[in-house]
Amino acid sequence: xxxxxxxxxxxxxxxxxxxxxxxxxxxxxxxxxxxxxxxxxxxxxxxxxxxxxxxxxxxxxxxxxxxxxxxxxxxxxxxxxxxxxxxxxxxxxxxxxxxxxxxxxxxxxxxxxxxxxxxxxxxxxxxxxxxxxxxxxxxxxxxxxxxxxxxxxxxxxxxxxxxxxxxxxxxxxxxxxxxxxxxxxxxxxxxxxxxxxxxxxxxxxxxxxxxxxxxxxxxxxxxxxxxxxxxxxxxxxxxxxxxxxxxxxxxxxxxxxxxxxxxxxxxxxxxxxxxxxxxxxxxxxxxxxxxxxxxxxxxxxxxxxxxxxxxxxxxxxxxxxxxxxxxxxxxxxxxxxxxxxxxxxxxxxxxxxxxxxxxxxxxxxxxxxxxxxxxxxxxxxxxxxxxxxxxxxxxxxxxxxxxxxxxxxxxxxxxxxxxxxxxxxxxxxxxxxxxxxxxxxxxxxxxxxxxxxxxxxxxxxxxxxxxxx
Amino acid sequence: xxxxxxxxxxxxxxxxxxxxxxxxxxxxxxxxxxxxxxxxxxxxxxxxxxxxxxxxxxxxxxxxxxxxxxxxxxxxxxxxxxxxxxxxxxxxxxxxxxxxxxxxxxxxxxxxxxxxxxxxxxxxxxxxxxxxxxxxxxxxxxxxxxxxxxxxxxxxxxxxxxxxxxxxxxxxxxxxxxxxxxxxxxxxxxxxxxxxxxxxxxxxxxxxxxxxxxxxxxxxxxxxxxxxxxxxxxxxxxxxxxxxxxxxxxxxxxxxxxxxxxxxxxxxxxxxxxxxxxxxxxxxxxxxxxxxxxxxxxxxxxxxxxxxxxxxxxxxxxxxxxxxxxxxxxxxxxxxxxxxxxxxxxxxxxxxxxxxxxxxxxxxxxxxxxxxxxxxxxxxxxxxxxxxxxxxxxxxxxxxxxxxxxxxxxxxxxxxxxxxxxxxxxxxxxxxxxxxxxxxxxxxxxxxxxxxxxxxxxxxxxxxxxxxx
Numbered sequence: 001x002x003x004x005x006x007x008x009x010x011x012x013x014x015x016x017x018x019x020x021x022x023x024x025x026x027x028x029x030x031x032x033x034x035x036x037x038x039x040x041x042x043x044x045x046x047x048x049x050x051x052x053x054x055x056x057x058x059x060x061x062x063x064x065x066x067x068x069x070x071x072x073x074x075x076x077x078x079x080x081x082x083x084x085x086x087x088x089x090x091x092x093x094x095x096x097x098x099x100x101x102x103x104x105x106x107x108x109x110x111x112x113x114x115x116x117x118x119x120x121x122x123x124x125x126x127x128x129x130x131x132x133x134x135x136x137x138x139x140x141x142x143x144x145x146x147x148x149x150x151x152x153x154x155x156x157x158x159x160x161x162x163x164x165x166x167x168x169x170x171x172x173x174x175x176x177x178x179x180x181x182x183x184x185x186x187x188x189x190x191x192x193x194x195x196x197x198x199x200x201x202x203x204x205x206x207x208x209x210x211x212x213x214x215x216x217x218x219x220x221x222x223x224x225x226x227x228x229x230x231x232x233x234x235x236x237x238x239x240x241x242x243x244x245x246x247x248x249x250x251x252x253x254x255x256x257x258x259x260x261x262x263x264x265x266x267x268x269x270x271x272x273x274x275x276x277x278x279x280x281x282x283x284x285x286x287x288x289x290x291x292x293x294x295x296x297x298x299x300x301x302x303x304x305x306x307x308x309x310x311x312x313x314x315x316x317x318x319x320x321x322x323x324x325x326x327x328x329x330x331x332x333x334x335x336x337x338x339x340x341x342x343x344x345x346x347x348x349x350x351x352x353x354x355x356x357x358x359x360x361x362x363x364x365x366x367x368x369x370x371x372x373x374x375x376x377x378x379x380x381x382x383x384x385x386x387x388x389x390x391x392x393x394x395x396x397x398x399x400x401x402x403x404x405x406x407x408x409x410x411x412x413x414x415x416x417x418x419x420x421x422x423x424x425x426x427x428x429x430x431x432x433x434x435x436x437x438x439x440x441x442x443x444x445x446x447x448x449x450x451x452x453x454x455x456x457x458x459x460x461x462x463x464x465x466x467x468x469x
Numbered sequence: 470x471x472x473x474x475x476x477x478x479x480x481x482x483x484x485x486x487x488x489x490x491x492x493x494x495x496x497x498x499x500x501x502x503x504x505x506x507x508x509x510x511x512x513x514x515x516x517x518x519x520x521x522x523x524x525x526x527x528x529x530x531x532x533x534x535x536x537x538x539x540x541x542x543x544x545x546x547x548x549x550x551x552x553x554x555x556x557x558x559x560x561x562x563x564x565x566x567x568x569x570x571x572x573x574x575x576x577x578x579x580x581x582x583x584x585x586x587x588x589x590x591x592x593x594x595x596x597x598x599x600x601x602x603x604x605x606x607x608x609x610x611x612x613x614x615x616x617x618x619x620x621x622x623x624x625x626x627x628x629x630x631x632x633x634x635x636x637x638x639x640x641x642x643x644x645x646x647x648x649x650x651x652x653x654x655x656x657x658x659x660x661x662x663x664x665x666x667x668x669x670x671x672x673x674x675x676x677x678x679x680x681x682x683x684x685x686x687x688x689x690x691x692x693x694x695x696x697x698x699x700x701x702x703x704x705x706x707x708x709x710x711x712x713x714x715x716x717x718x719x720x721x722x723x724x725x726x727x728x729x730x731x732x733x734x735x736x737x738x739x740x741x742x743x744x745x746x747x748x749x750x751x752x753x754x755x756x757x758x759x760x761x762x763x764x765x766x767x768x769x770x771x772x773x774x775x776x777x778x779x780x781x782x783x784x785x786x787x788x789x790x791x792x793x794x795x796x797x798x799x800x801x802x803x804x805x806x807x808x809x810x811x812x813x814x815x816x817x818x819x820x821x822x823x824x825x826x827x828x829x830x831x832x833x834x835x836x837x838x839x840x841x842x843x844x845x846x847x848x849x850x851x852x853x854x855x856x857x858x859x860x861x862x863x864x865x866x867x868x869x870x871x872x873x874x875x876x877x878x879x880x881x882x883x884x885x886x887x888x889x890x891x892x893x894x895x896x897x898x899x900x901x902x903x904x905x906x907x908x909x910x911x912x913x914x915x916x917x918x919x920x921x922x923x924x925x926x927x928x929x930x931x932x933x934x935x936x937x938x
Contacts (some may be wrong), residue, residue, distance in 0.1 A: 043583075107899070108899070108900065108903045109903075110896070110900055110916070110917065111900060111912055111913050111916035111917050113851070113853075113854065113908065113909070113912045114512075114851045114853075115851075116837070116840075116841070144895070144899060147895070148895065148896060151895070262841075323831075323834035323835075323837065323838060324833075324834055324837065324916075325837065326834070326836075326837030326838045326839075326840050326841040327841065328838070328841055329838075352830065352916055352917070354896065361821065362792075364793075365792035365793055365795070366792075367795075368585070368792065368793065368794065368795030369792060369795045369797070369798075370795075371585070371795050372585070372731075372795040372796065372797055382582070382583045382584075384582075384583075385582065425920070426613075426616070426617065426620070427579070427617060427823065430576070430577070430613060431577065431579055431580060434577045434578075439582070440582070443580055443582045444580050447579070447580035447793075447821055448579065448580050448821070450919065451894070
């Protein structure tokens, strides 16, 4: 039935090792671009970013950023010779992308045909996740998944496992080998899903606790996210255990879904009749706060946006998924007005691309379309390329309370950065030659580029090498 | 200001020749897939298509399809040896894609930031088109454009030039060298645009007539399309000359835009107060009929869909453009119900990709989103992968009244076909291994593949070679 090979071939292909090289260069040269602050919706927010057309980044021996500036300044300050410098001249170096919402066990069901959210979960997502009871399989898919993240320039992600504890272990073990800054967790789900995927309040608590105590701030650059799938699949008791964990550990995250689909919203309303709104279900259990990241939020009210902002919680806007499932158009302008911490997620496997560039492109389209549906009297802002790049770098780092570590190229930060090639495809190269401004070039990258434009990826100063390439 | 090179570099890069090889193979082997009829919206419309998992296509000496069938049958019927066969086993051979709406002079303004239709035209499209007064430049961009079509597996397109006669000449001359089946025309536009881009009813008539008499069914595989830009930029007199030309020549096409944007619709209503609707403006001038193709039609009423169907006219649905400009969601379900001839267009340069695969993917998303906005009582169909592939092959050929020549792989047709590689990227390969049905595999191609998956392109039986590759 399938001329393109069987499941068993998969394992072989994906077990190829991918690993960082051991070498940390003293200096890296190229055009350098990063944010110091939120660019807002200005078209040319010069004070929010730094751009060195010919710049050099200096790295410490342990892969942190030591200094950054124009090539001339850095060369004279550090007495660099050409043997000290890895030269990416003509290419654009930016902080590694941050994907704030994705499900690694759904890697194999990307592009599954024909349904909206609830049916899609039942028909595709749940059966796919059942396989992650097998740690060997979980490890194989983790390798593939992390390698796809890196091929696409994503150096940090907030990741859902399956309900199985081993799914998180496999992911963390593979991320540790790569020294990736990964945040993830096993799903908590004790009702309204197939029996074979349910845990209990007790096992969800003990498994999550054990994972936190083994991994969170303990091994590699791993942090843990308490992961109730969404309100409809956790009992009150389970949401209470999530609350207990969220408040028991420093820096621990909370990731879940909110207001993605109208049927889902109606269902949650029936299940939690006393909560004021969908987001308030989580708030009633003390789960809305710093380091809590809510995926989608398409149909949130202004009151809910305000609650998120007041509580320092964040939204992961997932445009490729929202379009693929026909869930609706995220209200970017209202989210900005409310000053919510706003980030982008791929939402693999309802999302259709691992690429944060593609995700920015579809975010732009959603915002364009949203403006069209808005009343003519309320002229809305487009998603500027600056805002889009901010949302996938420093903006995401801030939403994750990691701006002291990643998301920018300032001295002291971890050396997670990527190199974008403006000549990656004939069309990109053609378009780039017609650009006049940095904004134009960023916009060309976000609208036209894909994984081919990710020329190099550095993790803590070491260049990642994909052995499949 | 632009570190990625200047305009002058462009010319050099794009003048690299791309050409078909001179060799026509006797037989081509691979998985073969093509339509005999409209698959409708059925999920498994087996009687509408042919699929040979291991098939062979036999070509005549002049590049037409002589026969097609299973490899076993064809080998025994034609006594083929392995030296007669070009082997694409493991890959999927389909008819070349057909793009029914695109503007080649807008190649350089793909991904131009921040506006909806009318402002986008004024700010980006008009200035870009002004350059096509220069035939040398027009030729350079034609080469780039046709090469991008072919790299993306598009072997036939319906193409807008600029207002300048030389823009069409340059395009046709380059298409003739490649022996591509191209339909195109110079824009007619005598009002409501910058002075430097206006023609007159008289020059529009004489230039179009001269182009028709030189090219249409005369040289290569070129046909002509009378090309009034849209109702707002042609006077009544000019629309009358368009009508005269449309009815004076056999097989001549009419291409224009309709109902893309609410502001545009309101404007046309003000300009033609006596016409019943936007489409009726064209109909009042006798321009709605066989071989007339209307781009967009996002906001058409059911009466207008019916008029298109009754008159055997066609719609080019352009999803990447409709999302990029925020124009709105094409009503696919109503168009299907009305049995309108329905095709897909990239609409470069408001569209964001030359790839018909990417265009199918975004069409799927628009249809998913449209379903969401529909009332719950009216459950709507998704865009099946069969329908999407039909719309870009046989469906488009029928809309263009070219089903005797292209769009399918039946004996007697021109040998325009492409080879899709299921292993083009790690993600595509990974996903393909998990597919169970042909529908799944077509869907994976349309959602996940891009130009990298176009492994080979044959024009009249000759394999095209991109000398830039």
